[in-house]
Amino acid sequence: MARYVANRLAQAIMLLVIVSAIGFAILHLAPGGPLSQFAASAQMTQEDLDRVTRQLGLDRSLPIQYLDWFGRMLRGDWGRSYRDGEAVLAVISSHLGATLELMATATIIAVLLGCWIGVLGALRRYSLFDSLATVGAMIALSIPTFWFGLVTIYVFSVKLGWLPAGNRQTVGDGSLLDLLHHLIAPALVLALVETAMWGRFMRSSMLEVINQDYIRTARAKGMPEWRILTVHALRNALLPMITVAGLQFPTLLGGALVAETVFTWPGMGRLFLDSIGYRDYPVVMGILMFSAIMVLIGSLLADILYAVVDPRIRVG
Amino acid sequence: MTTAALSTNQLAPGQAAWRRFRRHRLALAGALIILLLILGSAFGPYLLPFDDTYIDIMKRFAPPLSGAHILGTDELGRDVLARLMMGARVSLSIGFVAMVIAMAVGIAVGAFAGFYGGVVGAVLMRLVDAMLCFPTIFLLLALAALIEPGFVTTTVLIAATAWMWVARVVEAQVRSLREREFAVAALAFGSSNLRIMFRELVPNAIAPIVVAATLNVAKAILLESYLSYLGYGIQPPAASLGNMLNNAQIYLTSAPWLAIAPGLAITLAVTSFNFLGDGLRDALDPRMNIP
Numbered sequence: 001m002a003r004y005v006a007n008r009l010a011q012a013i014m015l016l017v018i019v020s021a022i023g024f025a026i027l028h029l030a031p032g033g034p035l036s037q038f039a040a041s042a043q044m045t046q047e048d049l050d051r052v053t054r055q056l057g058l059d060r061s062l063p064i065q066y067l068d069w070f071g072r073m074l075r076g077d078w079g080r081s082y083r084d085g086e087a088v089l090a091v092i093s094s095h096l097g098a099t100l101e102l103m104a105t106a107t108i109i110a111v112l113l114g115c116w117i118g119v120l121g122a123l124r125r126y127s128l129f130d131s132l133a134t135v136g137a138m139i140a141l142s143i144p145t146f147w148f149g150l151v152t153i154y155v156f157s158v159k160l161g162w163l164p165a166g167n168r169q170t171v172g173d174g175s176l177l178d179l180l181h182h183l184i185a186p187a188l189v190l191a192l193v194e195t196a197m198w199g200r201f202m203r204s205s206m207l208e209v210i211n212q213d214y215i216r217t218a219r220a221k222g223m224p225e226w227r228i229l230t231v232h233a234l235r236n237a238l239l240p241m242i243t244v245a246g247l248q249f250p251t252l253l254g255g256a257l258v259a260e261t262v263f264t265w266p267g268m269g270r271l272f273l274d275s276i277g278y279r280d281y282p283v284v285m286g287i288l289m290f291s292a293i294m295v296l297i298g299s300l301l302a303d304i305l306y307a308v309v310d311p312r313i314r315v316g
Numbered sequence: 317m318t319t320a321a322l323s324t325n326q327l328a329p330g331q332a333a334w335r336r337f338r339r340h341r342l343a344l345a346g347a348l349i350i351l352l353l354i355l356g357s358a359f360g361p362y363l364l365p366f367d368d369t370y371i372d373i374m375k376r377f378a379p380p381l382s383g384a385h386i387l388g389t390d391e392l393g394r395d396v397l398a399r400l401m402m403g404a405r406v407s408l409s410i411g412f413v414a415m416v417i418a419m420a421v422g423i424a425v426g427a428f429a430g431f432y433g434g435v436v437g438a439v440l441m442r443l444v445d446a447m448l449c450f451p452t453i454f455l456l457l458a459l460a461a462l463i464e465p466g467f468v469t470t471t472v473l474i475a476a477t478a479w480m481w482v483a484r485v486v487e488a489q490v491r492s493l494r495e496r497e498f499a500v501a502a503l504a505f506g507s508s509n510l511r512i513m514f515r516e517l518v519p520n521a522i523a524p525i526v527v528a529a530t531l532n533v534a535k536a537i538l539l540e541s542y543l544s545y546l547g548y549g550i551q552p553p554a555a556s557l558g559n560m561l562n563n564a565q566i567y568l569t570s571a572p573w574l575a576i577a578p579g580l581a582i583t584l585a586v587t588s589f590n591f592l593g594d595g596l597r598d599a600l601d602p603r604m605n606i607p
Contacts, residue, residue: 014442015442015445015446015449018442018443018445018446019446019449019450022446022447022450026458026459026462135342138342138587138590138591138594139583139587141590142534142538142583142586142587142590143579143583143586144538144541144542144545144558144579144582144583144586145542146541146542146545146561147541147545147561147575147578147579147582147583150561150564150565150568150575150579151575151576151579153565153568154568154572154575158568158569158572250448250449250450250451250452251451253451253454254451254452254453254454257451257453257454257457258453258542261546262565272454272457273457273546276457276458276461276548279461284458284461285458287454288450288454288455288458291450291451291454292449292450292451293449295449295450295451296449
């Protein structure tokens with residue numbers, strides 16, 4: 001087990017280095033590179049630019065710059081926002097809570113609903129329910145999230161007036177009920193794609209399990225059907241879902257960005273778009289790297305957790 | 317007689333695949349809708365009396381089915397149907413072109429990584445893994461913010477964030493096909509590595525490649541709509557299915573039809589390609605060809 005974890009950890013660190021190199025390359029792809037913001041202002045003369053270049057250490061060779069940048073990233077110094085001079089990590093962490101709240105709620109909805117749909121679809125394979133679920137999942141995966149958000153706002157906010165059209169809370173009202181009221185629409189919109197994915201994966205995982213020998217054995221022993229399903233089938237069918245959760249993480253994060261835009265949700269995605277609008281590259285790059293690292297850690301945790309619950313993985 | 321019998325025998329796998337595909341009614345419907353969308357966006361604009369960028373300030377916000385404007389007009393009095401057709405033309409083109417670029421890059425990277433394996437393969441595939449760590453939309457927006465938006469840049473960016481899955485599929489295929497007799501035979505005949513890769517191995521992996529290509533078009537159309545909706549893709553006055561929704565949120569209360577038509581068009585196009593890809597997977601799955 002220790003060897004597996006160490007192996008997987010080494011892989012993750014190597015990936016982190018490549019990820020950071022890609023991030024660094026993107027930063028330098030910008031027209032004018034990291035200097036573009038200064039170059040755009042009219043008061044800067046060429047001498048000023050040269051001075052800033054030296055101050056920021058941009059006259060050094062690229063590998064040295066990269067090592068310096070990477071070292072500072074590891075120490076938590078991610079630069080400062082062009083907009084208000086705040087540290088990038090502080091700006092990100094102040095918006096992280098709202099995004100995590102949205103993602104967690106959507107995941108809970110998606111896991112419960114998706115697993116239920118998937119299990120039922122597998123048990124009644126090719127039934128009307130199964131066919132409808134399969135077609136429904138395909139359509140859900142094809143609907144642009146932002147458009148589904150717009151339709152939700154139109155139906156439930158504009159026409160019915162049941163839900164607020166955006167934001168995390170009503171100004172001056174910070175009660176839990178108010179927060180939940182604002183959370184419903186964006187969480188459901190974000191959960192749509194996730195539910196479809198979980199349903200599909202759960203269905204195939206369940207189908208694989210219920211055709212195994214030990215299920216037949218349990219049935220032959222005369223075990224009641226509900227017990228076979230819950231104790232033997234469901235427990236084993238849920239195991240691969242840990243991997244699905246890890247794989248789904250980038251999609252979930254991307255979906256959160258889109259949902260936040262439509263519902264003016266004050267999270268990381270919203271911050272990302274605002275920062276792009278302001279050409280606030282340190283924050284843009286910070287969020288890009290931060291989300292990639294979150295994905296990296298997510299898949300690492302999923303792999304380790306899977307190895308903990310399923311001993312077959314450690315050996316292979 | 318013998319020749320005829322032989323040729324039917326040779327056609328059999330293709331015929332079997334076609335028969336399986338025909339059974340997949342949703343995939344057939346998807347193919348039909350795609351055909352209609354292509355024809356509609358290619359020839360539709362010539363059948364309408366309105367130009368997609370013609371501004372008629374006197375006829376702003378005309379609701380659908382009012383007078384000559386079948387789908388109504390937008391905030392500048394432009395005909396929504398005309399914009400929808402031109403927008404679909406742009407979005408479908410981006411979908412296809414981005415798919416071709418992503419397939420070319422993905423197949424090349426996957427073939428090299430799968431064929432050579434070792435350090436080359438490991439480096440290339442770790443690059444793929446690292447690229448996949450970035451949530452697609454974040455990567456796409458960050459790159460789009462750095463360069464001038466337009467048709468070419470939007471297409472290239474979408475391809476740049478979509479080739480990794482293709483590379484994974486092709487790498488796995490090539491790695492397993494490399495050991496098969498026909499590949500070893502080609503090597504024994506003195507074929508060059510490049511020739512074995514792209515004339516022997518890749519054509520034998522055509523089934524998953526075709527499926528990946530179809531699903532890639534769906535993904536590219538979806539990504540274009542996200543990018544243009546957020547204002548970093550196709551720029552007005554040119555229409556795309558995504559940027560038509562750009563202002564729709566502001567007018568959601570007064571003119572909901574501005575949001576409904578383009579969104580439905582995107583969903584229809586993406587769903588069709590996804591169903592087509594699903595049907596092709598069932599039809600071409602090599603595992604099902606083994607009797």
